[in-house]
Amino acid sequence: MLTAHRLGKRYGERRVLRGIDLALPRGGFLVVTGPNGSGKTTLLRICAGLTQPTEGTIERTAVRAQVGYLGHEPLVYRELTALENLELYGRLYRVAERRERTGMLLERFGLWDVRHDRVASYSRGMTQRLALCRVLLHEPELLVLDEPYSALDEAGAELLDVQLAELRGERTFVLTTHDPARVESLASGALALAT
Amino acid sequence: MSYVRDVGALARKDLLLELRARDTLPAMLLFVAVTFVVFHFALPGTPSRLETSGLLWIAILFTALLGLGRAFVPEREQRTMDALVLAPCDRSAIWLAKSIATLAFLAAAEVVALPLYALFFHSITSTTVAAVLLADLGICGVGTFLGAMAVATRARDLLLPLLFLPLAIPIVVGAVGATVGEPVVSSPGRYLAFLALYDLLFAVICWASFEYVVAE
Numbered sequence: 139m140l141t142a143h144r145l146g147k148r149y150g151e152r153r154v155l156r157g158i159d160l161a162l163p164r165g166g167f168l169v170v171t172g173p174n175g176s177g178k179t180t181l182l183r184i185c186a187g188l189t190q191p192t193e194g195t196i197e198r199t200a201v202r203a204q205v206g207y208l209g210h211e212p213l214v215y216r217e218l219t220a221l222e223n224l225e226l227y228g229r230l231y232r233v234a235e236r237r238e239r240t241g242m243l244l245e246r247f248g249l250w251d252v253r254h255d256r257v258a259s260y261s262r263g264m265t266q267r268l269a270l271c272r273v274l275l276h277e278p279e280l281l282v283l284d285e286p287y288s289a290l291d292e293a294g295a296e297l298l299d300v301q302l303a304e305l306r307g308e309r310t311f312v313l314t315t316h317d318p319a320r321v322e323s324l325a326s327g328a329l330a331l332a333t
Numbered sequence: 334m335s336y337v338r339d340v341g342a343l344a345r346k347d348l349l350l351e352l353r354a355r356d357t358l359p360a361m362l363l364f365v366a367v368t369f370v371v372f373h374f375a376l377p378g379t380p381s382r383l384e385t386s387g388l389l390w391i392a393i394l395f396t397a398l399l400g401l402g403r404a405f406v407p408e409r410e411q412r413t414m415d416a417l418v419l420a421p422c423d424r425s426a427i428w429l430a431k432s433i434a435t436l437a438f439l440a441a442a443e444v445v446a447l448p449l450y451a452l453f454f455h456s457i458t459s460t461t462v463a464a465v466l467l468a469d470l471g472i473c474g475v476g477t478f479l480g481a482m483a484v485a486t487r488a489r490d491l492l493l494p495l496l497f498l499p500l501a502i503p504i505v506v507g508a509v510g511a512t513v514g515e516p517v518v519s520s521p522g523r524y525l526a527f528l529a530l531y532d533l534l535f536a537v538i539c540w541a542s543f544e545y546v547v548a549e
Contacts (some may be wrong), residue, residue, distance in 0.1 A: 148388065201421075202419050202420075203419070212411075214413065214416075217415060218349065226342055229339070230339060230417070231421065233480035272416065286454075
């Protein structure tokens with residue numbers, strides 16, 4: 139699903155990644171850890187195809203439509219409602235039975251009652267739940283999740299635990315977290331980055 | 334058909350965002366109205382059609398710049414471009430939809446601008462209206478393309494006018510030529526054709542190369 143060889147990334151003179159080798163089969167679950175500034179986000183952006191490496195190679199069997207990317211930002215429009223955001227992304231990502239899928243995800247993540255409210259009125263945790271709905275909406279083959287537990291309360295984190303456990307084995311995951319113990323039972327591999 | 338639907342969904346999103354946030358259109362309306370009022374009092378006597386045609390196009394161009402500068406602000410602030418470029422839709426749909434939305438804002442500003450121009454200076458001819466329509470297409474198409482380039486840089490506010498204004502010179506030449514009309518210009522129709530050619534040429538260039546603008 140994802141193979142990287144001697145992957146590296148430089149921004150001008152600053153090197154943020156060096157010599158990363160990866161071989162993640164379909165259904166794999168890679169947990170990436172490391173201190174701030176170790177290049178976790180850069181690595182995930184490369185895995186998602188949003189950033190090109192400056193050294194080494196990466197091969198991805200999933201085409202861009204099969205990638206679900208959750209970044210530090212929720213990647214939703216604050217002036218649109220949750221429903222409008224998911225309708226927009228559902229259309230752009232060619233989601234079949236968009237309304238049913240949108241409704242199911244909003245209900246699962248506890249946002250159904252506020253689906254007509256603008257995202258600007260949401261708490262950070264609610265926005266993160268919506269971001270997870272957006273990522274899962276098109277049932278991607280490769281899920282690239284950068285700190286998916288950030289801003290979630292315990293109930294939200296447990297919802298995400300259930301979702302990850304359900305999809306474990308069916309989908310391929312690359313995930314960063316500062317709490318690797320939370321996903322220890324799901325992980326098939328780990329990568330620790332250093333500064 | 335899916336391309337048209339994608340463009341429609343993206344343009345609708347931009348119009349909805351503006352309807353709710355009201356970040357761009359009020360500023361454009363206020364700017365263009367104030368500009369004409371300032372010109373009205375700054376120019377003594379009755380300025381000629383030749384002079385005021387230039388003023389009209391300066392006002393339109395800088396009003397458009399206000400809108401173009403704001404075009405990709407939601408994508409920049411909420412980083413939604415990452416999600417848009419991963420979508421399986423043709424990336425040029427993002428450019429086309431943004432151009433359509435910016436065109437709508439510019440046209441709305443001109444609905445106020447043209448009657449004000451007629452009130453303060455000279456009457457509006459059908460050739461002027463045609464020139465405005467054709468120039469708007471070029472301004473929004475090229476400006477949106479350059480806006481997407483500029484938004485990825487730190488000097489975005491500076492870069493957009495620096496990139497856009499030189500490329501807008503042919504638009505000004507064609508638009509002023511068509512607006513001035515006879516007897517200064519022998520055939521305004523040729524200027525309209527020039528504007529149409531500019532629109533077509535740059536639309537093809539922007540449509541074909543937008544993919545590379547949003548890729549890293």
